[in-house]
Amino acid sequence: MYHKEKSIQMKSSASALYNNLSVLRIAPRSLTYFTVVHANMVNMVSASWDGLNYSHRQLQSKEANVATSSSLIMQAAWCVLPSRDILVLTSQKGIQMYESDGSIMVYWHALDTPETQTAQAVFARGIAAVREKYICVGISSGSMLVFDVPIKGSNITLSEVLEEHKESITDLASECSGSQECIADMVSADDSGNLCVWKSGEDFQLLNKIPGFQMSCSSVKLWKGTVVAGYGTGQIRLYEAVTGIVHAEVNAHARWIYSLDIAPFSGLLLSAAEDSLVRVWHLTMTPETNSVEIVHMYNECVTDTQICGAKFCDGDGYAFAVTGYDLSEIIRYTQV
């Protein structure tokens, strides 16, 4: 179904972090941007579609101090809003936001660090753009910050703090089908596997809470009102977001799942785990019976690699890219 393309070389290797790959497709310029986190730095590569031009940029964690390890970046992801794309970096110190090419930092939010060192780690993790104007970011305490983003400029403000989760946030996802009819706008996941389903607005509204089973949910997606969640046990579960009804359960991987992605136009699902495997699935919705079916399509084994990021490069799922711990390349696959 897919074959391997020429890999993109990075300046440094990928760190073992959940969802450690973000892809931004810029059709007007025939370019795709990739970002991958390496310790306290982010590797940004822009690749032209003809495969001839690559350019690299590296972004530092703010307040990075080379001698210490206390400013590690947990995640980097693009937030696509109607009028602009923002690159968000979440670290142990706080949240940095850049214009999409990484050239200008437009916003910095420092995390509250306790006076005396506690055993609880402090960091931000989990990034999602929600509806037209919000960027949500999760925190290790379980809180989520909602930022209001203007059409242009740096007047980004903290609009709300959502306190629902009690464990560290692992991932956030917004409804990606493009449909305006979906009631749920965002889902958040935490280290105990609890999922919260939200409706955005001046005040975000909690629509539903889906309990976990004490197993971390490391990656989550929301598509056509269906939550797709990947767990540390290697299982994938599909839920109806608003009701919490389980549609399907897949024993997908033999190790911890690190990344999920959905191609919204085709319903293809990508899952990747520490077991070296990337799997492609197909989701079909049957509105009449209110059911969702998941069918397995394809496997790819990235030999001797613990995969940490996997994303489709386009909305149809024609191509996808993969990163692995200690690998300095972004491996790409396209449909045959």
Added chain:
Amino acid sequence: MSMRTLPLVFINLGGEMLYILDQRLRAQNTADDNTQKVMNDIIATMFSKAFMEELLKPQDLYSNRALRTVLTRLAHASIMRLNPASMDRLYELMVMAFKYQLLLCPRPRDLLIISYNHIDTIREFVRDTPSVLNQVDETHRKIIEVYTPLSDGEFQLLRQTLLIFLQDMHVRVSLFLKDKVQNPNGRFALSTTGPVPHGTEVPGLIRMFSSNGKEWKRWEFPTGGSYTSSIRVGSFERFGDRVIRIGTNMYSVTQPEETHTSKNFSQKANSEPNPLAKEELNLLARLLGGMKVQNRNTETGFRVNLFATDQEEEEAGASGGNGDQSFQVINIQATQAVQVNTELARIAGEFTGEPEQTESPEGPSNKGEDLLAMMDELIEL
């Protein structure tokens, strides 16, 4: 990231160091009480109450440089005197073993089992010395108390923190290359067969549910691997069958035949030590030969010669050159210490209970300075 990495880092890295040293001493038929002294000295320092208490404080992982400095001090609690290049090589060997253990760890929580495997062997080393054995037991109790309540997500965070720390290290280790657990390019071989971790189902099944929760369809998909059900869980208590063999002594010659899970670590159950491990350790031994032990109570010091004869030592020294380029194995250079470095002697003296003035340590970053200062003032229990 995780604030709880340090105790496990020292137990595992320190454990690997002790495995290497133990194998070396036994291979040389060193007198039992000499061997015991060496092991006791290092283990007593590593598991001292003050040292462990310092490590257990919630804090970020040290930088590479700070960690190596502290481990060097630890090594010098015994008779070992390593020049910086040799300490580098020893450090790489310890670190690559730990990196492998981290990668192969079935579940993040099993990092505790790996640590307990190290502690179990360390306990064996000092089983005849009640005072040190006590320290090890106390530490083990403390570790169990602190780490048992952590969630799986917190363990994964801890593991991720350590993996970031060990990123980009691809030193080739001949023992690993020979056993095919490491590829010639320095990367570890990750298997897609074998039992799944406890709590994970064997991949391959899709189940569909109706809105009332009843399963209405199930089918299988091809997994591209060959997995079997998980085996039983190991013991997280102070004693018991750990089940997982990762973290046990891969330099031991009397390792019993392993189960499928850890086949890569099995040593053949014969009397011949693994020849490549021996070569590696001979290189290490070169620098240890002829070292004097700092003894308190002015006992007669004993010379630890890690070779049977001086000639062997010379030969090993001759072969300890750069070797096969494509292998780039651990290359430990040794220089006979004509004069014992006075500062090191003083520090060693401190570890054996003689009070001395301390100088401030040079080199390491801020993190770890407190620990180093404390180590300088340690009074051996």
